[in-house]
Amino acid sequence: MASHVTHNAYGKHGVRISKVRRPRTAPPNKERHEFVEVTADVELQGDFEAAFTQGDNRQVVATDTCKNTLYVLAKDHPLDSIESFGIAVCAHFLGRYDHVAQVEVRLVEQLWDRLGGSDHCFTAAQKMRPTAVVTQHRGADPMVVGGLDRLTIAKTTESGFEDFHRDEFRTLADTSDRVLATEMTASWKYAAAAGFGSARAAIVKAMLKRFTDHYSRSVQETINLMAEAALDACPAVAEITITMPNKHHILANMAPFDRENENEVFVVTDEPFGYITATIARDK
Numbered sequence: 001m002a003s004h005v006t007h008n009a010y011g012k013h014g015v016r017i018s019k020v021r022r023p024r025t026a027p028p029n030k031e032r033h034e035f036v037e038v039t040a041d042v043e044l045q046g047d048f049e050a051a052f053t054q055g056d057n058r059q060v061v062a063t064d065t066c067k068n069t070l071y072v073l074a075k076d077h078p079l080d081s082i083e084s085f086g087i088a089v090c091a092h093f094l095g096r097y098d099h100v101a102q103v104e105v106r107l108v109e110q111l112w113d114r115l116g117g118s119d120h121c122f123t124a125a126q127k128m129r130p131t132a133v134v135t136q137h138r139g140a141d142p143m144v145v146g147g148l149d150r151l152t153i154a155k156t157t158e159s160g161f162e163d164f165h166r167d168e169f170r171t172l173a174d175t176s177d178r179v180l181a182t183e184m185t186a187s188w189k190y191a192a193a194a195g196f197g198s199a200r201a202a203i204v205k206a207m208l209k210r211f212t213d214h215y216s217r218s219v220q221e222t223i224n225l226m227a228e229a230a231l232d233a234c235p236a237v238a239e240i241t242i243t244m245p246n247k248h249h250i251l252a253n254m255a256p257f258d259r260e261n262e263n264e265v266f267v268v269t270d271e272p273f274g275y276i277t278a279t280i281a282r283d284k
């Protein structure tokens with residue numbers, strides 16, 4: 001049978017790395033540490049077809065080597081932002097291996113908060129995780145996408161859903177006062193270099209402020225408003241994708257118990273859930 005490879009990529013996924021940033025001005029228990037933790041996926045594309053079709057591994061930089069490389073680069077890089085670490089990883093693989101044509105690095109940061117102001121004790125922070133994807137083709141600039149996932153947010157009023165399409169399959173009633181809860185994911189594409197740490201902080205702050213400051217006529221409208229706030233907050237961002245699963249809080253039926261449910265008690269459902277996503281780009 002005749003066949004050919006139309007696409008191939010390989011690398012190491014799920015490489016977990018933590019780094020203690022130490023000023024080294026005093027013994028470890030007398031100095032103030034910073035603790036960062038990331039999980040990285042690195043994938044290479046390039047002249048690797050012979051490994052798939054001929055069993056010829058000579059060009060294959062082992063996935064184990066890819067993993068080791070991430071640890072070495074974590075030692076040499078300050079790990080001050082996952083975006084800049086991703087850029088360093090791409091530059092390394094393209095610089096070291098001529099037969100690598102493209103590198104993609106996906107990074108997720110697990111946030112640690114200082115515990116009670118301690119210099120060296122930490123507690124796992126909120127569920128929200130910073131994310132980054134850095135892709136670089138040989139001869140081109142890196143493409144940097146910052147983001148976040150698992151940002152769990154809710155409004156207990158100032159949210160409604162009314163006047164949606166009517167037909168014989170519709171049963172949901174209009175409401176002008178409901179609970180809106182979601183576990184949001186966002187990713188924003190940089191068109192220009194930025195201070196990634198401060199850009200992230202400004203984008204998240206602007207999106208959260210917008211979430212609180214309007215009456216939401218739908219998740220769709222709220223996504224667009226939060227995306228516009230993010231674009232306003234960071235001129236270096238060209239477009240942003242926001243995804244909001246609608247984690248339904250459905251008014252519990254209190255009638256059998258001779259009580260009126262005045263928007264107080266809800267049945268929280270995991271599935272099925274509404275799924276709403278949009279990409280909003282800055283006008284040229």
Ligand SMILES: O=c1[nH]c(=O)c2[nH]c(=O)[nH]c2[nH]1
Binds near residue numbers: 161220246274
């Ligand atoms: O904000 C919403 N958008 C929808 O598309 C939708 N569909 C639904 O059943 N509830 C909601 N809420």
